Amino acid sequence: MESENYSDLDIPIEMLENWQGLIEHIANVASIPTSLIMRLQPETIDVCVTNRHPKNPLHVGDAESLNGNLMCKTVIDSQKMLIVDNALKSQLWCDNPDAKLGLISYCGLPINWPTGKAFGTICMLDNKENGYTDSERQLLILFKNMVENSLTILYQQYVLEEKVKKRTAELEQVNLQLTKALDKYAAAEQIIEQQKYSHDLTGFPNIHELEKQFNANIIASDKPAALVHLRITNLTQIRNNLGLEYSQHITCYIADKLRQLCPVDTYLALLSDDDFAIVYQQGNDDLSNELMVIINNLISGLNEAVSFAGQKVKITRCMGISLYPEHGTNFLELMHNTSVSASECQLHNRDYQVYDASLKAELMDRFQLESQLMHALPNKELSLHYQPLFDVANEKLIGAEALLRWHNPLLGFVGPDQFIPVAEESGMMIEIGYFVLRSAIKQLASWQVSGNDDFFVAVNISPLQLADPILVDTIEALLETHNVKATSLEIEITENVFLGNQDGVLQVLRRIDALGIRIALDDFGTGYSSLSYIHRFPFSTVKIDRSFIANLETSSVNQHLVTAIISMANAFDLKVVAEGIEDKIQANFIENAGGHIYQGYHFGRPVNVDDFTRQYIL
Template identity: 35%
Template sequence: MNMTGKDKFADSDKDSNFSAENEYEGEFFQSVGISNHLDLFENSHVAILIVNSRTGRIIDANNAACMLYGYERPHMKDAEIEEIEYIEDIEMLSIGENTNKTVGKSKTVVHRLSGGKCREVEVLKVPSASDEDISYFIVNDISEIRHIKKELELRKSYFQQLFENSPEAIAILDNEDRVVKVNRGFEELFKYSNIEIKGNYINDLIVSQELKLEASTLSGDVVCAKTVKRDSIRCTKHGEDIDVSILGYPIIHDGVQVGIYAIYTDITEKKKREKKIEYLAMKDSLTGTYNRSYFIENLMKEIMHRKADSHNGFAVMFIDVDDFKRINDNMGHNVGDMILRQISKRIVECIGEKGYLARMGGDEFTVFLKNVDSRVCVANIAREIVESLEEPIIYDEKEFHVGVSIGISLFPDDGYEAEMLIRKADMAMYNSKMNRSNNFEFYNSDLKKKALEEFILENELRHAIKREEFSLNYQPLVDVSSEKIVGVEALIRWNHKEHGFVSPAKFIPLAERKGMIGFIGEWVLEKACRQMKKWIDSGYPVRFIAVNISVKQLESLEFLDNVKRIIRETGINPRHLEFEITESISMTNLKNRTEILRELDDMGIALSIDDFGTGYSSLGKLKKFAVRKLKIDRSFISDINIDPNNTAIVSTIIAIAKILNMKVVAEGVETLEQVEFLREKECDLIQGYYYSRPVTFDEFEKMIPQEI
């Protein structure tokens, strides 16, 4: 079975040092001669062939050679090299043409075995000391070694490609923080080339002076064989600060740390988003001041701090803009919002470093004044606020004269609880509003006028249902994509027999304070459910009706039972019902409220956060509730495409809601431009005067066709 040299043999054409063991055996053969080699020849685990170099005939092969090539020994002995397909005679003979030059040298070749399989081997030719025609060929199978070597090279290639092509910025450091190598991601992020930074201490180049100690501590932890992950700030070659997440872990070789992997992930945009979310959680989007949630939480902290350390007292101001509804009704909400921004700006200027301002919602503000020594200093600041607002606000070449009423409570004189201090400042503010001779007033136990007003309104409120003075109006919710009415919000109205229309902003807070919100809310829910059932049965294509629910109602132990009873009695499918939470949910009894909200969700009732962004809800708490819908407050909508910041905030709220898998409703929509913007941003539903004011049930029915 003759084959050509090319078919039978492939030469790697590269010399390599033979293994130490085989070199020793070759030298041994030369030194002891043929007569003394039999034991070594027979018992060696290395394949050995004895060949007549002149005739090309195999004289003998040891057991290891027979096992390697896969032939019986008689088959190999006395065979011609050219007749055996696995041995290339030309290559074999050429291995040691010059004996003096080849002793101790080997050649890498490819041999075929009996089954046709190829093996890569190293062959060492050792000439006989007694017969120049006889040579010993020591053959070592290196296929497995080569395979392992290729595997290692492949793994090295994998690592190299991963290192170079990783989008993360990676630096390999020695144990002294000197740069060994950086990848392309590092060069792109920090603007240093590998050549520039190699050999330098990394903290000298990308760490600002104020963060040197932190960076040194991080490096020290990694050198101590710890894996460290930390967010920090690093700087580029051009001095630009970037937020990074740093992962450092030791490089271990043979149980010894030889260096450090430092991986930097650019989280600058992530940090910006977090700051924006944090801003939404604590700031009022309209005025840029703090919101209700932040004010209450921080007030609680201040109380605890002063209780523990007996610091000076502080003051809480409650500020209400006089007759602000008149401005909104006559001039529109855009003008009203502008005036609120100007008012907040002037108040902040008056407060200075003495405290801070928060918008509680609508036209109500609160002020925290720290380290109050006397009533006189508080009165001076209150007077300064009043006087600053005596100057007219100019807008669109028009003068607007606004006034404020301020109520003040003091810690510790007026209480040790945040809610109590705010409530007493609120009571003092209402008393100040009634007594127009003074624009600010401190709380005192004699607020008889305030108590009388509340008492009268409370009594009238208790009889309003019996007198049938309450009614419901309905404002449509429109699907942005189809522009069809798909839902409606039920809004309570009080038409007093003597005083006429009473704003919900006045009687709802009173009802909550006086414990009447339960039966009023129950009346609204039952009325809304019955009306919704009639619409569904009559074929009106309304998917849901939204009802405002006070947190006070959620606190009631009978709330869930009352909801279930009303659903049973009215026959409404709970999936046609939606509850809007209209006030901020405090941390008090949070666990119990969460369970109630989840049970409502299990019943099929959708939950919505109303007036989002005004301090009545918290982004950080949304995931704790089974909320399906986020309702953007009108103050966000009014300046769309006018105020870039406000426009960006609306886009962010919609994006956040989408991430949280919630529907988005925009309320207070009044212009086509706002509608088009919201449609572009994929807002789901729209509510506002652009489509309809709140109307009576019969007016609403005229707006939607029946499906027969």
């Protein structure tokens, strides 16, 4: 059996806590005393995570030699599921270590790193004969995939850190051989002197000092240089949610990180609380390679969550890059092009963006979209379409999802995937969100008057709306105004609402739940930590992402995943909505798997309110 090469990689505590939740859940569902995640070591296989059952004889850190008669070793070698109903009745397994502890039945699956190397196993053990049901096996398959998703993220971080270490070591070796060390120290002293005219908290010079330095040292020398615009894209959200003191701490934290991660002769400046400038000049022809070392260092070094006053926040950032003199022959032109690159980088959620002349045209298109969107509400260009929701049991209409649409006289029909991100980033989403809530609740009242008392409407809520302190009071007032029962409204959120202040989100969702409003987790299954959200937050519904429904009739992987998700949701007493149902085969599968609600083109496309009323209500 070939051992994996990453046995020295520590599993983060947060990841272990996630795995603990999986193991506890599968032990509860299967009613067994022991469930495990085992980790392969060079000479042994160790208990990495185990459930906390009083009859579980195994503990974290317990190890068995690979020379023994181990069922987990067989699972790793064969890369297949192993089921042993009763080891005491098997000549092969009657003397294995688990049987000696009283654990006589076993069901296990291999867990691998993304490279294919073995990590270990995930398994269920019972102290009585047990063949394990299909739903328990499918749940084990789902949790195996979730653990492997976690390992993929950990491995990618490991690879990036190794690359950065290698490039950093190469750069340090070159620096040792440079003969112009005194010139570099002299330049550093000059930079320190200039930085006396600086930002109070960070000590960084402002944009005026940056321009003076650039003109004096870069343009005067006429040597190639790079200007980097580093933007902290979620600092405004952090300030709104956690306060000014926290955002100032973030600004100082970034400043300290830049001092640590950038070479000594790099010039650093602060353009605003969330915008930093980095100027790097190299006398030889290796500017691009050395610049990429700096960029990779920044990507890696700014990837950690920041803790302050008992809160932990993940920083999001983007970097725009322009080169002198290739992208500009004076400071203002170069600064403008660097900012254009940063905006493009932020728009497309990239780590960095090097300037290209075509970016200006694309950015102008975005500015045009944003300027038109500012007038969309007063000009009555926004409307709601509704997609029907049907009960799986009898295919009876039970509700609808409200979907925002925009038709602009200049731009024509603009897709939600284009304008909703712009609305969120520009802050317009709060006002637009209240328009959606008002329109949906008012229309719901109209439909219920027509005799559809049990009909409900689902409305999507953005992270910005959840951070609005008057959200819950506004929803309650709208329900009272239109005489609509709270149970007739469903709020849909996605996992990105948890990227900020989770405690604040939890408080808001608890208030919404206390009113009797349903809360649905949209796009379930696309994130490795979905299970932890289900445990902690008051959800009543999960919506299976349409990516799992696609090719359901031909993909055994999708079939197993959907079945396992529905089984797990039922175990938590949650309703399951299957999105993207496009044919009868998919609908039949969802029915047989135990799903509750259909949504998709097979049952009805999103249509405007008049067409929906005519087709489904009257």
